[in-house]
Amino acid sequence: MTIDPARLNIRDDAWEFVEITEDFIRHRAPIERLANGDVVYVYRTTPRAIDAMLEDNKRSFEESHGRRFGDGQIVGRIPLNVLFDPKNQLAQKIREGDRDHMKWWLNSEAARPFRTFRGRV
Structure with a gap:
């Protein structure tokens, strides 16, 4: 029913x-x-509109060429299923207080679809 x-x-x-x-x-x-x-x-x-989010991320990433990092700059948008996926260990490391793991992951090739700003975090 x-x-x-x-x-x-x-x-x-x-x-x-x-x-x-x-x-x-x-x-x-x-x-x-x-x-x-x-x-x-x-x-x-x-x-979920994951495709639209990934397209928006790609557009933002391309538009960031030549711009500088600033306070409050959004460097990526990560869907919850990726954030909580055990293989990425993102949520687990956040709970443990490991801030370097997120930076490392955002700089990796695996995170490229979720980045919205060029450069290294």
């Missing part, structure tokens, strides 16, 4: 994160508890 979550008037704080992929973000909220203790959930899937 398909239910439109917008018609259920679910509080914002009732939604819990389920998964994130390159194509969508999925949350769920409980809508009913059955007599046997099981919970019925409604799922909300939001499409």
Whole structure:
């Protein structure tokens, strides 16, 4: 059965994160508890515009040619699925207080699609 979550008037704080992929973000909220203790959930899937973000990053990167770094300069935009991906260890190192790991990763070739400004961080 398909239910439109917008018609259920679910509080914002009732939604819990389920998964994130390159194509969508999925949350769920409980809508009913059955007599046997099981919970019925409604799922909300939001499409992601990763391609548009990567194109915008590329345009910003190209436009940064000849410009200098300044305070508050945005050097990259990283999607949450990349930030929390265990293979990159970005979120883990941030939690541990390792600021150098993010700089190292942003300067790597793997981070090139997420950079918005030329130069070394």
